[in-house]
Amino acid sequence: MSRYADLSRDELAVLVPELLLVGQLIDRSGMAWCIAELGRDEMLRIAIEEWAAASPIYTRRMQQALGYAPETPGRGDVVTIFKGLQLDIGAPPQFMDFRYTVHDPHHGEFRLDHCGALMDVEPMGPDYVTGMCHDIEDPTFDATAIASNPKAQVRPIHRPPRVPADRSPHCAWTVVIDESHPDAEGIPALAVNQASHAATLELAPIDATDDGASDYSGPLVSDLDFASFSRSALVRIADEVCLQMHLLDRAFTIALEKRCPDEQVLRLRRQQLVGIAGVGAMRIARALGISHDEDGARRLLALHPLLNPAAYVDTGLAHDDGAWVSLCGPAWTDALAAIAQALDPHLDVVVETAAEGSLRLDDVAVVRRPEPAPERKEVAVVRFSTGTDFAFEERRSLPITPV
Structure with a gap:
């Protein structure tokens, strides 16, 4: 049963768009510490390997879950690719404001009217912008397309660094599927990640009799209206989005293990986790109006991606x-405490019944301390992102037809 x-x-x-945005912010946490310890060039390589070893797996999972997988595996069209992006932690709605154009099943374009990731990186200077928008995007966009069609190529029309400085849209890309294209191939770490439990986990099927849409087999729409999905579908989407985060973290770990001793891998992973635990908790608590007390903290822990899916x-x-x-x-309870302290710095957690390596939600108790805990530096790093306070807006969900 899903929590x-x-x-x-x-x-x-x-909650679902909040979870998608939380997934995007994972790198605002992890990559900051990679830069500090390993340098910018190694950070870029880690980011490329991380996304390339995770996104093809979770993209296929979402295709299957929501009924828009191609009839012939590996022969999806541009609509298949665009639907996947709309449900990808790498492209959370509105924060990464993808606008899509479909010319025909094999030709399309997208632009970003707003790129939250660019807003975060642009103040760091053109080298960091080029690293993200060129060095990382070139291989990872094609890696994501592998899940739908290895003959797909994603190529820039224009992209940052922005000239002029206020250029809008922030970037624009073509997507072309052509049988003459060489097959895109997954990196070695993709096969390693594919063998994980997260990649192959079976979740409860969506109840097709529940009120609302049970799949995304219809037309591509400009903005997903999550309220149009059934409750059962939304539960499955939420669990799948959490698995996206776990697959991304597993790929992050694989990339680190190639480069770092065990102690450093553990330190970087924990720094990443504390940051996303705290900021993710802030967003979820604010979105759902969770009370700032012990009961609220227990509810927040139960909803946080760290402890989901329950299966x-x-x-x-x-x-x-x-x-x-x-x-x-x-x-080591720092990440769990960061979740509770997103509500009230006086809150803390204790884990008394679990042995190391076997923790479950029922093992975590929330307590109140007389003195407030200071904000953790890992959380402060992620709060730098504009995604911390980003506000979603209501939009009309309109079908996109070929032009």
């Missing part, structure tokens, strides 16, 4: 994968 099944349909429609975490599969929860336990 998200306890939420109403309206709550889930609010992954509570079964021990997440521990076997070395997922986020495996980093936590009686001797």
Whole structure:
């Protein structure tokens, strides 16, 4: 049973885009520490390997879950690719404001009217912008397309550094599927990640009799209206988005293990986790109006991606994968505490019953301390992102037809 099944349909429609944005902010946490310890060039290589070893897996998972997988595996069209981007933590709605044009099944374009990632990186200077918008995007866009059609190529029309400085849209790209294109191939780490429990986890099927849309098999729309999905579909989407985060973190770990000793890998992973735990908790709590007390903290822990999906975490599969929860336990509760302290700095957590490496939600107790905890430096790093306070707006969901 999914822990998200306890939420109403309206709550889930609010939560799902929040989870997508939380997933995007993972790199605002992890990559900052990679730059500090390994330098900018190594950070770029890690980011490329991280996304290329995760996005093809979770993109296929979402295609299957929501019924828009191509009839012939690996022969999806541009609509298949664009639907995948709309449900990808690499492209959370509005924060990464993708606008799509479909010319025909094999030709399309997209532009970003707003790129939150660019807003975060642009103040750091043109070298960092080029690193993200050229060095990282070139291989990772094609890697994402592998999940739909290895003959797809994503190529820039224009992209940052912006000239002039206020150029809009922030970037624009073509997507072309052509049988003459060489097949895009996955990196070696992709096969390693594909063998994880997160990649192959079976989740409960969507109940097609539930009120609302049970899939995304219809036309591509300009902006997904999450409220149009059924409660059952939204529960599945929420669990899938959490698995996206775990797959991304697993790919991050694989990239680190190639470069770093075990102690450094552990330190960088924990720094990444504390940052995203705290900022993710802030956004989820604000979106759902969670109370700032012990009961609220327990609810927030139950909804946080660190401890979801329940079918992954509570079964021990997440521990076997070395997922986020495996980093936590009686001797190290910083990430769990960061979640509770997003509500009130006086709150803390204790883990008394779990052995190291076997923590579950029921093992975590929320307590109140007389003195407030200071904000953790890992959380402060992520709060630098404009995604921390980004506000979603209501939009009309319109079908996109070929032009």
